[in-house]
Amino acid sequence: MSEPVLKVENLKKYFPIKRGLVDVLKGKPERHVKAVDGLTFEIGKQEVFALVGESGCGKSTTGKLVMKLLEPTDGKIYLEGKDVTELKSKEEVREYRRRVQMIFQDPFSSMNPRFRIYDVLEEPLLIHGIGETRAEREELIYKALEMVKIIPPEDYVGRFPHMLSGGQRQRVAIARALILNPTFIVADEPVSMLDVSIRAEVLELMKDLKEKMGVTYLYITHDLSTARYFADYIAVMYLGRIVEMGPAHVVIDNPIHPYTRALLAAVPEPIPERREIIKELPIKGEVPNAANVPAGCRFHPRCIYMEKGLCDTKHPQLIEYEHNHWVECWLAGKI
Structure with missing residues (x-):
């Protein structure tokens, strides 16, 4: 296998x-x-x-660490095999x-409201010294807008962010991320602020850009339905830990961890015949305080399958339950 684009090992962040x-x-x-x-x-x-x-499981903090x-x-954090955990010089950063x-969750708050769209996209070019002349930068800006289907770009470059719809603003945010031709993109809930009718459209756009530009995504979301549609792999986080991880279709179709099952049970089922199959939500209580993590399995205070003397005393490790399907649960395969 080729070297992974991004690799993290035992990553921790304590506040x-x-x-x-x-x-x-x-x-x-x-x-x-x-x-x-x-x-x-x-x-x-x-x-x-x-x-x-x-919310509060550590997804966005992970994105900010990356x-x-x-x-x-x-x-440790590695980008294409290079240790980037501690970058010394300003040039390296x-x-x-x-x-x-x-790509941030809220495209409006992530843009300077006093900047026109042209300025929003020119700023990263100026910071990184890309484009010697204004004409060169303008060409890059127009190409970026055309890539995200903001057409014709000349009709939009003079507008302010508040003059665009939510979908158009998020497309501009995507263009701003892609204009520097990056290797890797952290997409922090990029469609959660958008209308349901255009979420699939924006995700399809991001898929197309992935193929055209060869970028890799870390997609942060609370929505399993969009994760199933957009992602190749899914990692389910709970209280700062990954409790289940594997190919998207495997995790969705064959969930092992009780928390993953609870998340899937909470997704509305559009097919009437299948609604009767879905059992009562297998979860109880609230998420514990991250400053006072429970002993043993972190999910045990909310788990209806918890075994006393095991789940509440010993912390399980993330093990490969089956090929490329990882789970952190003492009762994996027994539920």
Whole structure:
């Protein structure tokens, strides 16, 4: 197999909780929010790897770690075989930022409202010194807009972000990410702010651009239906850990972990005949505090299959349950 485009090993990010004066005087130890706690995965060239889970599970923090917007507490990040965990010089950081771009969830808040669309797309070119003349940069901007189906581009470059629809703004955000010809793109819930009628359209556009430009995606979402449609691989996150991972069709069609089953049971079923097959949502309670992670399996306080003396005392490891299908559960195959 060829070298993966992105590889992370035992990636962790702990945020310290500020202690009060009384806690310091009493000598209470420093506590941390364990947002990401030991992720290991790799993404091959032109693959779409989806991180799926509830809000607060650590998906977006993982994306920010990959983007180098946050520094990891521990672990390694490799881009095309090169260790990029700690980049020393500004030149190395700038080159990494050119090769790894991000599509944000809200296209409106990620753009300067005082910038016209032309300025939004010219800014990354100016920062990275691409295009010696304004005419060269203008040509790149027009090509980028045409790639994302903002046609004709001359009708849009003079507009401000508030003058575009939500779908058009997200297309401009995609164009901004692609204009630097990156190797890897972190897409943080890129369609969750869009109308349902145009989500598939935007995802189809991103698929086409993946084939044309050879980019690789880390797709962050809470929506299993779009992950099944768009992703090649799915990793289900819970409380900072990956609890199940494998090819998209395998994870969706043959879920092993109780949490994955609960997420799938929560998806509305459009076929009336199949609604009777879906059982009661196999989950209870709320997500525990990431600053006070439960002992044993992190999901055991909410799991209806929990076995006392095992699930609540010993932490399971992510094991290969079957070929290329990984799961972190003591009861894998027994439920």
